[in-house]
Amino acid sequence: MSEQKVNITLPDGTVKEYKKGISSYEIAISISEGLARNVLAAKVNGEVWDASRPIQNDSNVQLLTWNDDQGKSTFWHSSAHLMAEALEALYPGIKFGIGPPVETGFYYDVDFGSQVFNAEDLEKVEQKMLELSRQKNAFIREEVSKADAISYFEKKGDEYKLELLADLEDGSISFYKQGNFTDLCKGPHIPDTGFIKAAKLMNIAGAYWRGDETRKQLTRLYGVTFPKKKELDEYLTLLEEAKKRDHRKLGKELELFTFSEKVGQGLPLWLPRGTELREKLTNFLKKAQQKAGYVSVMTPHIGSKSLYVTSGHYEKYGEDSFKPIRTPNENEEFLLKPMNCPHHCEIYKFKPRSYKDLPLRLAEFGTVYRYEQSGELHGLTRVRGFTQDDAHIFCRPDQVKEEFKKVIDLVLYVFESLGFDDFITQISLRDPENKQKYIGDDEAWDKAETAIIEATREKGLKTKTELGEAAFYGPKLDFMVKDALKRSWQLGTIQVDYNLPKRFDLEYVGSDNQKHRPVMIHRAPFGSMERFVAILLENTEGKFPLWLSPVQYIILPISEKYAEYANKVNEELMVKDFTGNVDHRDEKIGRKIRDAELSKIPYMFIVGEKESESGSVSIRKQGEGDLGTFELKDLFAYMQNELEKSLKSVR
RNA sequence: GCCGACGUAGCUCAGGGGUAGAGCGCUUCCUUGGUAAGGAAGAGGUCAUGGGUUCAAUUCCCAUCGUUGGCUCCA
The missing domain is CATH 3.40.50.800 (Anticodon-binding domain)
Incomplete structure (x- = not known):
């Protein structure tokens, strides 16, 4: 009787026959020993598997190494387990939350109970990790029943894992074990801990269990590991380089902006050179906007509370924003302006508009003030007072898509002009599960979302879509650019809005002599001058192109x-x-x-x-x-x- | 807002229970020079702020403010 065989298709399209139950590691050996030594995991029919897992059916197999993103994340996921093993060895009785890989490295959330852990202890954990990695313990997968899993963690007293288990279905639960450490985990993992040759624990931070601020705060340990010591050194050098590009440091060195405790946190002071730079950016965009048919307007820094009650901002953000200012005698309430759009709506209402007047594109470099949580402030990227390169396009419903596409062109022009070629475009839609977070009816939202999706498709933009990330009055298209540490920041934004025109009762007279409701497009190619300058600094290291340079x-x-x-x-x-x-x-x-x-x-x-x-x-x-x-x-x-x-x- | 770390001269940082140091910058003088640091002298600090412990606090403890790494949030 002949052995059963499986056909394995490799990424280059070649098909090889192996005995049934072969592992991807064994497949790697059949190709080359050298390759096999570097295999961390394998993608089998699109799913990442342990390299040791037997393959029972004909499959497409892609071997994953350090050079594959999924290989890296498997490596880091396993590293999180190794760190947990080290921690458990050093601090018996601690409990674990979750420990996933992240973009660079991994973390594990830990409840140290009554034991104290601080930054100086990180090195000790690193050493322990390397000691354990030298044991080359295999990561062993074990399928367990829900009951057994529960009893294991009950015995261990780890309520976090028990909570995670509660959401899992019996029959789909697995443990991974390496050395003396066993964890609830669906995997996959690298073959053994010996692959991890270099480890660096970066920092520790508080993190709420399951991201819920009403729940217990765990200690999150961030780390990064590499298959070679040299790669760790290179990474650390890269971090040093990134520090040199930090806009906060460059802003001080180049005398662009500063902050003052006395003025208040999150309130930037622009120095002469920074102001020069900003003005050059402003003039650049003004010129482009002029060509694109925008007209400039100016509005005050405060507005009557009723303005924001009408717009819905007060209801939505009133509690979490700067408190109203009151006039001394009449006790009238005014708010620091958090957005320019309500003011612009009132400009629209200055006189009756005809369909022939549309689109009306009102632009303003408008300074707004928002109460950001103190812990969230960060250099110029997150501040409490900032200037948006704002504009609102009031148009007829039949013009929305065309106008939206024109704005995309403008944003792309701005990004190209400043050398931002590495950006992500994200469509943010509302969360269909949580509609009460937003204002407006379904029909308006559907129309707005469709307009964005179609416009981006017709412009051929590669976008990713996020549910639940929309503004409360409408969906948006965001342009995100990375800073020196590869963190993404939202710069340009375009939003379609059917709701504010309704709330402000905006109208125009159509060719049919009937009254109609215009549609609003909110847009800001830079986003805010502050954040844009920050990202520009990090991208150019302060070496601005001649036309922008504050001192030429x-x-x-x-x-x-x-x-x-x-x-x-x-x-x-x-x-x-x-x-x-x-x-x-x-x-x-x-x-x-x-x-x-x-x-x-x-x-x-x-x-x-x-x-x-x-x-x-x-x-x-x-x-x-x-x-x-x-x-x-x-x-x-x-x-x-x-x-x-x-x-x-x-x- | 929450957890952790930090706060010493304009800047970058050292120090440490007995009222402070370096380099750069600044001021003055010498020097008048040719493509990445000329020389000398000097000024400059309530050691973030407020309490507490102590014979004595910048140093130790607590609070506040600010900065910072995360978490949560982000019109």
């Missing part, structure tokens, strides 16, 4: 004898709308160059005896060095050309 050049006189000539050159550059200054300090030229390089000023013009006599400057470009001597008229032409190139090159 610095003139460096060789000695004070040439100060007058330097001033003359400076004045001529200022006349030509460049921004820069002269370094009049009593320092040698080498020193002035070094300081200019470090402050990331794009161009240095050196003037000494030679230059002042011949009416020229010696140009030095940041990061590149000496470019030679240019006569003044050539300098202006050169700078003009560089300026255009800097706009174009990023376009």
Whole structure:
């Protein structure tokens, strides 16, 4: 009687025959021993499996190594178990919550009970992990009945695992065991702990059990592990590099913005250079908006409470925002403006609108104030007072999709111009399970959601969709960009809104001479000036393109004898709308160059005896060095050309 | 808001129960120099704030404020 066989299809399309019950590890060996040593897990018919799990049917098999994202996350998931084993060995009796892999590394939530654990103890755990990994203990999968699982964790007294078990179905429960540690886990895992050669526990933090702030806070330990020591070192170096790009550090060094305890937390103060940068960004967008048919408006920083009662913001956020301001005599209530849209609705109502007037695109760089929880404030990315590059497009229902597409074009233009080529677009819809979180009727929501989905599809945007992430008045399309530490931040946003026009009773007269309701599109390509500058800083490391640079050049006189000539050159550059200054300090030229390089000023013009006599400057470009001597008229032409190139090159 | 860490000169940081240090920056003087740090002298700190313990607190404890890593939240 012949053995039963299975056909295994590999990713390159080759089909091989193996005996039934073969594991992906054995398949790897049949290909090459070297490969087998690196196999962490395998994707069998689209599902990630342990490399040791027997394959009983014809299957598509993809071997996963460190080079595959799913290989990495399996590796880190197993590392979480290893960390738990180490912790249990060092702190007997502790209880465990969940321990998943994350984008870089893994964490485990732990209840240390009465034992104390602090950051200094992390190293001890690292050492223990490495000690245990050297034992090369296999990760062993075991199917268990629900009753057995419950009794195991009851005996152990781990109420967290018991709670997790309560949600699981009998027959689908598995344990994984390595060394002396057993955990409830559906897997998969790497073959054994010996693969983990380097471990670094990054930090500890509080985390609510199941993310619920009414429940107990556990200690979350974050770590990262690697199959090679060298890779850990490289990763740590990368973190050091990221620190250099931190916008909070660069903002201070380049004198762009600051915070003051006295002014209040989350309230940025823009220094002259930062203001210059912001104005350049603002003018850039204003110009683009002008071309796209927007008109500018301005509205005050506070608004009567009734404005926000009408818009629904008060009901939705009143409790969690800055309290109303009252007039001393009449006791009238005003709110700091949290959004510009209610004001813009009132501008729309200034006069009757005809269908011929639409779309009406009202733009405002409007400063808004929101009470953000103190723990959430972060540099310029999360503040309490910020300026949105806001606009509201009031249009007819038949114009929504077209207008939405135009806004996508504008956002893409802005992102391209600033070199943000690595971004994610996310469609945020409402949570169908939790409709009371939102205002408006189903019909309006369906229309708005359909408009976004169709517009993004027609623009060919690759999007991911999240349920429950919509604004309370409408669905949105967000553009997310990463900072130096690869954290995603929402920058640009476009939202379709059928609700506010209704709440504000906005109308226009159609060609049929009947009254109709316009649709609103909220949009902000930068999102907020503050957050945008932050992400721009992290992406450019403070080396802005010439057109954006707050200080575009610095003139460096060789000695004070040439100060007058330097001033003359400076004045001529200022006349030509460049921004820069002269370094009049009593320092040698080498020193002035070094300081200019470090402050990331794009161009240095050196003037000494030679230059002042011949009416020229010696140009030095940041990061590149000496470019030679240019006569003044050539300098202006050169700078003009560089300026255009800097706009174009990023376009 | 919650948990943890941190708060010393303008900046970056060292120190530590007996009222403070470095480097850079700043001021003054010398130097007038040619493509990444010229030299010297000097000023500058209620050691975040308020309590407590102690003969004595910047140091130890508590609270507040701020920063920070997470959690929750995010119009």
